[in-house]
Amino acid sequence: MWALPPALVRAASPTSLELRAGVFRQQVMPKGPRTPVWGFNGSVPGPVLRYRRGDQVRMTVVNDLPQETTVHWHGLRIPNAMDGVPFVTQIPIPRGEKFDYAFQVPDSGTFWYHPHQSSFEQVPRGLYGALIVEEDKPIEVDREVLWVLSDFKLQPDNQHVEDFGSVRDFGGIGRIGNVVTLNGRAVGEGSGLEVRSGERIRLRILNAASARIFSLQFLGHWPVVIAFDGQAVEPHTRPSSQLVLGPGMRADLVLDCMKAPGERFSVIDNWEKTSEIAKIVYRDEKPLRTKPLGAPMELEPNALPEPDLRKANEHYILFQGGVVGEPILGMVDGKPTGIYNLLNKHGLAWTMNYTAAHEHALMHQPFLHLTKGEHVVLKMINDTDFIHPMHLHGHLFRVIAVDGKPQKYREWRDTVLMAPKETIDIAFVADNPGEWMFHCHILEHAAGGMMGTIAVE
Ligand SMILES: [Cu+2]
Missing domain, CATH: 2.60.40.420 (Cupredoxins -  blue copper proteins)
Structure with a gap:
């Protein structure tokens, strides 16, 4: 589980970076052979890109895939020529070649990046990653955690079912995998979020699946939604604490962990059938505090142009x-x-x-x-x-x-x-x-x- 102590949570990515889209193997399942995946810089998900609002970013995307590609910066308001859409904003990057993306990061929030070329194949093979832009004044939390949710459709030998692009998926509900993944690993025994009683966590969740919808419920907890798709929303809890995330969508949550040391709770997905996504595991350790941290949860909003409905x-x-x-x-x-x-x-x-x-x-x-x-x-x-x-x-x-x-x-x-x-x-x-x-x-x-x-x- 990617958790960083607060001191390390400040922007960490170099503003000039090479993103290499390539083919490699990753241990997705707890047992059996590694799965041949496509990903950025040798991992699925790709590296967490972390900036401050206003950073000038330069990204050289190198294409080591067996087909052409592009990278789209999902949710970022950047110039059209940098948007990464094949034949609309750029010629796709041929095999073995590279393309320089350069843009200023306009808004704070939780965003992500993924190819827009043959995305029905390239994304579910593993080409995706989170892009986080910090607020000028972040809210007070004890630490941050990032969950990138997705799925893989695997055979018993942990290889992909090679039916990307089937007409059945195009006209039906899409390619739904049989293995749900959290940060690139199959959910299961290892998917524990270890917490200390009393701590406040900012949890950023991204649904990077090609078709799967998640409806998350944190048993025993009432996480407060503070942002959708990276943009501040009035802090609130969802009805029955259900958080629905379709493909491409993100949410930022504040999770106050107020249960007792030693307790365990499930985070479940009950979109179609109920299954466990992760466990919240309370360490057997003296509580950090006994009442929730009183700090405000409102994020500073981005300066988005306000639509006037009277003249729209x-x-x-x-x-x-x-x-x-x-x-x-x-x-x-x-x-x-x-x-x-x-x-x-x-x-x-x-x-x-x-x-x-x-x-x-x-x-x-x-x-x-x-x-x-x-x-x-x-x-x-x-x-x-x-x-x-x-x-x-x-x-x-x-x-x-x-x-x-x-x-x-x-x-x-x-x-x-x-x-x-x-x-x-x-x-x-x-x-x-x-x-x-x-x-x-x-x-x-x-x-x-x-x-x-x-x-x-
Ligand atoms: Cu649709």
């Missing part, structure tokens, strides 16, 4: 498709195509505003044109029978309403879960010029057509 323009996005539900008709490469041909001829299953995007054919045909500085309400209408974590690049948005019902926290996010048949209103100011991806972060859905670009010009 409304735009609509209709999502259709999937292998369950109404048959659909969509446009592929400018031609109307029925669901049968969508799937069987093109390997596509989803449409946004009646268009199914080919990964390499979507460039320069944005489905929405916004004027720089425009205040926007996007009404997302999910006409499918599936849940989708929708992710916008280059901007943060406020979640305003769900099925017309105003939201209590109106939280800032870069990825929002859209339940089947649900309508979600998000609002933002389109202030970052360029062509920005807007796509489902179930990476098989994105590859299956559920993506497009929004032009800000």
Whole structure:
């Protein structure tokens, strides 16, 4: 479990760094052979990149993979040319070559990085890592812990099931692994969070899975959510203390460990069936304090442009498709195509505003044109029978309403879960010029057509 004493929690990564995407073996399962994985700098997850707000960062990505790649800096509001989207913001990095990313880190928070090229294969093979930007004045905690959650789909010999990119995953619920991982290792006996009674932990959680949704519950504890997707939210506990994280989403929690020395509690995921993700193990040690630390939990918010709903323009996005539900008709490469041909001829299953995007054919045909500085309400209408974590690049948005019902926290996010048949209103100011991806972060859905670009010009 990656825990650092507070003194070491200050920014630690060099602002100039080489990130090498390569192939190697890692002991994922407690027993049996190591698993051949793809990862950054020889580990899954890749190195934790840790900066301060305003740092000027330079990252040389070296591609030692058997295919081309890019790196996307998920949640960071950076210039379009650095966004790492193949054929939209850059030519993918060929095998054996490198690309320099350089940008200033604009916001504090918990972010991450991963390829945007063939992400349905490259991410679930292990190419992902956390990128943390410290607040100027961090809240007071005893220590920080990072949990990167994901999964692998492994055979009994610990090798991958080599069915990346199957049409069944594209049109269904995505590639769900049979091995849940925490910081790159299968969850199980070793997944213990050792704590001292009385201590306050800031727990940063990232869901880096390609398709799996987590609904976490900390038995015996009531963690307080202080940020979603890196952005400060009014500190609050979730109903029944359930924290739902779709692919790509992050949460920062404050965990006051107020149970007695020697006690143990499970952290469970009960999204579909209940399973244990980790154990909170209290050391047999004199409590650090007997009442929770009284320090404030509010994070200093980032200076995000506030959308004015009175002058915002409304735009609509209709999502259709999937292998369950109404048959659909969509446009592929400018031609109307029925669901049968969508799937069987093109390997596509989803449409946004009646268009199914080919990964390499979507460039320069944005489905929405916004004027720089425009205040926007996007009404997302999910006409499918599936849940989708929708992710916008280059901007943060406020979640305003769900099925017309105003939201209590109106939280800032870069990825929002859209339940089947649900309508979600998000609002933002389109202030970052360029062509920005807007796509489902179930990476098989994105590859299956559920993506497009929004032009800000
Ligand atoms: Cu989706």
